[in-house]
Amino acid sequence: MTGGKLPLAAAPARPEMRERETAAPAGTTRERITRLTARLDELGRPAEEVRITRKTLLELPDPQPPATPPPKPPAIRPTRRSWRCAPLRAWQVCEAMDMEIAPKNINNTRVKLKRLTERGILVETEQGLSPATPNCAAGARSPAPAGS
Numbered sequence: 368m369t370g371g372k373l374p375l376a377a378a379p380a381r382p383e384m385r386e387r388e389t390a391a392p393a394g395t396t397r398e399r400i401t402r403l404t405a406r407l408d409e410l411g412r413p414a415e416e417v418r419i420t421r422k423t424l425l426e427l428p429d430p431q432p433p434a435t436p437p438p439k440p441p442a443i444r445p446t447r448r449s450w451r452c453a454p455l456r457a458w459q460v461c462e463a464m465d466m467e468i469a470p471k472n473i474n475n476t477r478v479k480l481k482r483l484t485e486r487g488i489l490v491e492t493e494q495g496l497s498p499a500t501p502n503c504a505a506g507a508r509s510p511a512p513a514g515s
Contacts, residue, residue, distance in 0.1 A: 454492050 458468055458476035466472045483489040 455463070457480060458473045460476050460480065461468055461472050466476070480489060484491050
């Protein structure tokens with residue numbers, strides 16, 4: 368054992384001891400790496416979902432302002448104006464709305480006018496005569512509808 372050299376019998380014991388000394392921390396480090404990798408995957412999934420959501424939201428078109436409703440057809444505007452305050456019978460309402468003057472249409476219109484009268488939207492001045500609004504029944508002119 369002179370000159371810092373080990374005898375040959377001690378030489379094989381030394382690498383085994385060294386191997387055991389380094390294997391334990393290496394195993395511990397591998398376990399730690401495995402746990403940290405799993406934790407990283409857990410944290411990465413929500414982050415990826417947020418990225419996908421952000422990308423999807425950025426691809427959506429800008430919201431458009433609400434479109435104005437289309438104007439009413441010309442056939443309806445004069446009709447509404449013509450019977451606004453003048454009492455009409457059901458067949459006259461059908462005629463003003465360009466409906467076929469048939470018993471089924473007259474009866475359906477009469478039922479609808481009765482329903483509007485029951486709800487207080489129309490007032491029946493005489494039996495079978497209905498002005499357009501309660502204001503008309505009182506003699507007042509109702510305001511013109513918007514857009515006509």
